[in-house]
Amino acid sequence: MSAEKITAEGRTEFGKGAARRIRRDNKIPAVLYGHGNEPTHLTLPGHVTMMALRHGGANALLELDIDGTEKLALVKDVQVDPIRRVIEHVDLFEVKRGEKVTVDVPVHVVGEAGPDTLVVTDVTTVQIEAEATHVPEFIEVDVAGAEAGTQIHASDLTLPEGSTLVVDGDTLVVNVTAQVSAEALEAELAESEAEAGIEKDEPEAAAEESSDSE
Structure with a gap:
């Protein structure tokens, strides 16, 4: 830099x-x-x-x-x-030139993951040690074609030459999950409400129709 x-x-x-x-x-x-x-x-x-x-x-x-x-x-x-x-x-x-410094470097996610997936960035920066005049502007994470279940940890990142990882290598950086459909979300919500004993109000149109038939 x-x-x-x-x-x-x-x-x-x-x-x-x-x-x-x-x-x-x-x-x-x-x-x-x-x-x-x-x-x-x-x-x-x-x-x-x-x-x-x-x-x-x-x-x-x-x-x-x-x-x-x-x-x-x-x-x-x-x-x-x-x-x-x-x-x-x-x-x-x-x-000073040649001095090592500890800095937080932004994570940039690039590429398009596989179909029906959702890319979640768990951390937006990672801490590294680098020579003061060679601190990277960002660290790139390529998720092109990644399938659901793919996890990229700090230890998986490609760091610039001369840089070392300070943050724990097990830190989850990017998580690729299966995309949830609207129908699945509604079903999950309905199931949660049922388990919690929550009853939904009868829709107004349905209620009126029921009243007219009596």
Whole structure:
């Protein structure tokens, strides 16, 4: 994964008011953590940062130029306004080239499973250890032609070279089950209601027809 180059500015103003002023200027407040240093408060260019995060995904690697000092950082957390869908704040973690980091990588399911099946993704991310500059954007799981009963566990995943699994290998990632028809669901529901002693109200039309025949 190549690093996206971003020119950042150090900042000394904090609090909600300062953050609002930064966002009004189409910039993003951020904090850089890591390597035993005090957190560094930054201001990032809005559009460039948004494009870098869109391109690099949840674990985007950024090459920061902070007032002339270059630092490498992984995205740790992104806060997004739920209504306007704009980035409100970014947490970054400083890394070094060659350093191993533990990250949660998204799972992408591709391919079409066999007929009459339902593909259930049990976990959306898996935790791996990888070299900081080679963290994958996602891990692909191919279910093409998979039959009902197929289960894909963390240990079955194909990881990029140099990466190792941190999560338990027995963790169920994708489960391919038989698709249940509407008729089968109704029958199962009726059986459950019968066992629970639930009686359905007689349909209105049927009730009127019964009344007229008396």
